[in-house]
Amino acid sequence: MRDPLQFSMTxxxxxxxxxxxxxYGLHYRIRGDEVMIVACLHFRQSPAHWPGI
Numbered sequence: 141m142r143d144p145l146q147f148s149m150t151x152x153x154x155x156x157x158x159x160x161x162x163x164y165g166l167h168y169r170i171r172g173d174e175v176m177i178v179a180c181l182h183f184r185q186s187p188a189h190w191p192g193i
Contacts, residue, residue, distance in 0.1 A: 144168065144170055144175050145170070150167065153169045153170070154167050154168065154169050154178060155167070155168055155169065155170070156168070158183075163182060163183040163184060164180055164181065164182055164183065165180075165181050165183060166179070166180055167179040167180075167181065
């Protein structure tokens with residue numbers, strides 16, 4: 141990921157990005173110079189089934 145700060149914040153400190161070719165989104169957080177992926181979620185799933193992000 142070239143610039144992880146360019147993607148929108150969902151709930152602090154989490155951010156998300158939509159993958160281009162697939163209906164998935166990555167939720168991640170930034171700690172120092174590390175990017176930690178917290179979840180990879182399918183957009184057709186109900187948000188009620190998503191982990192507490």
